[in-house]
Amino acid sequence: DYRLPPLLKRPLPHAPPPSPPAAVSQVTVRDALNQALDEELERDERVFLLGEEVAQYDGAYKISRGLWKKYGDKRVIDTPISEMGFAGIAVGAAMAGLRPVCEFMTFNFSMQAIDQVINSAAKTCYMSAGSIAVPIVFRGPNGASAGVAAQHSQCFAAWYGHCPGLKVVSPWSSEDAKGLLKAAIRDDNPVVMLESELLYGVPFEMSEQAQSKEFVIPIGKAKIERQGTHVTLVAHSRPVGHCVEAAAVLSKEGVECEVINLRTIRPMDIETVEASVVKTNHLVTVEGGWPQFGVGAEICARIMEGPAFNYLDAPAVRVTGADVPMPYAKILEDNSIPQVKDIVFAVKKALNM
Structure with missing residues (x-):
């Protein structure tokens, strides 16, 4: 009978076990911001937090929860209700x-x-x-919340993005929030960080790397959240999530959207948008702010002025908030800010479907 040579009778060496996948945790945007503040307060004694109710009350949105007890009155400071006063300080x-x-x-x-x-x-x-640097972060919730009417619902991305000398960031996910806040605190320029109150309690997956103390996201770099070939969707803050949802809906109809999370308003990563438009030949911008002189208007202008314009097969389409002060009534409020159905409609308009 046929027998294997002695060498082949030996047990074959086992392949090395596959390396375990990187640990991924669900972390809310609130906790990601809290982590960032905690780590930067610990890392650099020059960092301190001030604002209304940030200390003993743990913050109006609990972003600064536990920090006053840990770092004390000199590092986490409650201020009077006087924005001009404490911003000046x-x-x-x-x-x-x-x-x-x-x-x-x-x-x-x-x-x-x-x-x-x-x-x-x-x-x-x-x-x-250049002799005086102003390394400061202005942060807090921006844009529409829920049922707080016109004087509490504006998006200031275009306002502050208009001004040279500022850097302006607008996070969506927990990873964005932590990485951008840490980068903002370490930056030697004044940074405006526009968060979304409606995202504070939303959990996102965060990798082990994103939860490390040295994790930062470079200011001025967008992220492609979803690869696609038919149309480019560009958004920042909460509308990024709406774009991801709209892309899933459109995918069932054979339309593959590339979703770009802008992350930074100023300086704007227009190169990533241009590269995507060259690939997809269509552009839709989405934002919660007003249409006139908005972030989407700037993106469209930059694309028109640059090399990607020649690759567009149809006019760019903007999806924005309604051109009205925010209504208080919920049904009117819902119709004043972009919804998933509005993005789906805009994509079909851009693709002439």
Whole structure:
């Protein structure tokens, strides 16, 4: 009978076990921001947090939960209800070498302090010929919440994105929130961080790498959340999620959307958008802000002025908030901000479906 040679009778060596997948956890945007603040307060003693109710009350949205007890009165500071006052204190502290994180309870209230943000923070490095840096972060919820009417529901991405001297970031996921906040705190320029109150309690997957203390996301770099070939969807903040949902709906109809999470409003990563438009030949922008002079308008203009314009097979389409002050009634509010159905309609319009 046929027998194997002795060498082949030996047990074959086992293949090495596959390396375990990187640990992934569900983390809410609220907890991701809290992690970032905690890690940066611990890493750099020049960092401090100030704003209304950020200390003893743990923050109006619990973003600063536990930080006052851990770091004390000098690092986590409750302020009076005076945005111009505490924003001015924060800007002065930054000029003197500290790294303040100034929380607005909502960016609608930053209107009280816009002189400090623009005239005091954004312009000083240029006006001092680079001799005075203003390393400060202005952060808080931006855009529509739920049922808070016109004076609490504006998106200020276009307002602050308009101003040279500022960097402006607008996170969507927990990973965005943590990585961008840490990058903003470490940056030597004033950074405006526009968060979404409606996302604070939403959990997102976060990799082990994203939960490390040295994880940062470079300011000025967009992320492709979904690959596609037929149309480019560009959004920031909460509408990114709507775009991902719309892409799933359209995929069932044979339309593959490429979804770009802008992450940064200024400086804008137009190169990533251009590369996508060259591939898909169609562009739809989505934002919660008003249409006139908006973020989508800027993206469309930049595409029109650049090399990607020649690859467009149809006009770009903008999906925006309605051109009205935000209504209080829920059904009117829902019809004033982009929904998934609006994005699906815009894509079909761009593709002439």
